[in-house]
Amino acid sequence: MSFWAPGEVSQIVRAVVQAPSVHNVQPWVLEFHERSVLLFERWDHELPRHDPKGRNRLMSCGAALTNLELAVRHLGWETTTTLFPDLAHPDLVATVTAARMGTPTVAEQELYRAIAHRRSHRFGFDGAPLSAEEAREVGNALIGERVGVRRVTERAHAGAIAELCAYTAKTLHHDHRYLHELRALTVDRSKSRVGVPEDRIGHGLFGGLVHGGDSVPDVETLTALIAKECVFVVETVDDGKWDHVHAGMAIQRAWLTATHLGLAASLITQPMQLREVRAGLSERLELPGFPHALFRVGRATRVPKASPRRSFAEVVRENR
Ligand SMILES: Cc1cc2nc3c(=O)[nH]c(=O)nc-3n(C[C@H](O)[C@H](O)[C@H](O)COP(=O)(O)O)c2cc1C
Incomplete structure (x- = not known):
């Protein structure tokens, strides 16, 4: 048995x-x-x-x-x-x-x-900003073995992130192979259990995923948006496989904490795939570690439909 x-x-x-x-x-x-x-x-x-x-x-x-x-x-x-x-x-x-x-x-x-x-909430947040206690609870959940967090509170830091995000959007818009890869994983939810359903993709980098057709946000608007939202930068002490697993564990802990508090959140990693953006973020925010993601948290009145998932048979296999 x-x-x-x-x-x-x-x-x-x-x-x-x-x-x-x-x-x-x-x-x-x-x-x-x-x-x-x-x-x-x-x-x-x-x-x-x-x-x-x-x-x-x-x-x-x-x-x-x-x-x-x-x-x-x-x-x-x-x-x-x-x-x-x-x-x-x-x-x-x-x-x-x-x-x-x-x-x-x-x-x-x-x-x-x-x-x-x-859920990933890729749209704008509505309602009141997070209380200090809510932000602290989510931020604390992001701290763990090998993982640190920086909440973006200074206008200058919001501005730096906005500039780097705008640069990312412009760069990715010209990267046809990148856009092709993303398109291949933008799916019809009735046909595929893997990939992001078309109705969940969102628009623009801050919130949604940058794809081909969206406009590049202007830096001032983006700065104001970032300064208004509760945004965390997730970083790790080193950049090895242990760090990556621990970062994912911490992000999920924080995401579940936010969900339990009735908050919505989304994760932004697209800018970190450009080496110069990742380095720029470290430098301009004077981060001691290696940044991996921006994690934004807020309130949302609409709950997005769940994305499809692989079947049981695809996820469980016989012991090797
Ligand atoms: C490591 C990692 C990186 C991700 N990067 C992004 C991103 O850059 N932009 C985004 O909108 N969502 C990002 N996501 C969210 C996924 O797209 C999302 O989890 C997936 O589509 C399933 O949808 P759900 O979160 O609503 O269940 C990321 C998630 C993980 C775990």
């Missing part, structure tokens, strides 16, 4: 597949072993223009790992997680072991329940 009951397997898989991922490629596959669940990275949807080094793919696996841990905790197990446990299998990102029985904390249950309600 297997350690995991079929209902438990479904519950864990449901939690994992709902994690955010770069262009919704869902780059993970699971194996269920005695007392443990193994999370592997899958390489079938490479993004040579958007994510040539695979940073975003590993961050996506990190986000899935947060959901995996929460799901196993929800089933009443204390967990032990080991990252990259097997040098012979570099695609094995993490092993999560059900160490001993243990009731999940209230905070863990809140985050677990938020998994199904979290």
Whole structure:
């Protein structure tokens, strides 16, 4: 008899597949072993223009790992997680072991329940700005092993981000291979379970994804927008695979925290794919680490429709 009951397997898989991922490629596959669940990275949807080094793919696996841990905790197990446990299998990102029985904390249950309600909100926010307490809670959730965060509070920093985003939009508009790659993953939700549905793409870099047809925002408007929103820059101490997984884990923790608080959020990584923009951001904000993403949080009255996800059969495989 297997350690995991079929209902438990479904519950864990449901939690994992709902994690955010770069262009919704869902780059993970699971194996269920005695007392443990193994999370592997899958390489079938490479993004040579958007994510040539695979940073975003590993961050996506990190986000899935947060959901995996929460799901196993929800089933009443204390967990032990080991990252990259097997040098012979570099695609094995993490092993999560059900160490001993243990009731999940209230905070863990809140985050677990938020998994199904979290969405990328690529549109403008409405309603009142975040309270200091809300911003602190989300910001604290972003701090973790190897991961730091900078909230954008100074007008000069908002201006620097606006300039770098406008430069990114202009550059990507002329990068036909980049646009082709993004178009290939902009999908009809009734036909594909992988990729961003057309109705969810949004417009413009700050909020939506830059694609071919959108106009380049003017820097002053963008600066005012960024200064008004609650924006965090997520960075890590180094730029290796451990950092990328930890960054994804922290982002997902913060995203679930925001969702639990009734807030909406979206992640912006497009500018970080241009080396000069990433370096410019570090320099102008005097960041001590390596930036990975801008995470914007606000209030929204409309809840976007969930993006499609891979089927159970695509996500769970027989043990190797
Ligand atoms: C590592 C990573 C990078 C992402 N980069 C962007 C981005 O640059 N712009 C954007 O709009 N969404 C970005 N996203 C969000 C994904 O597109 C989104 O999670 C996916 O389409 C699934 O939709 P959902 O978040 O609503 O479930 C990113 C997500 C991850 C995990």
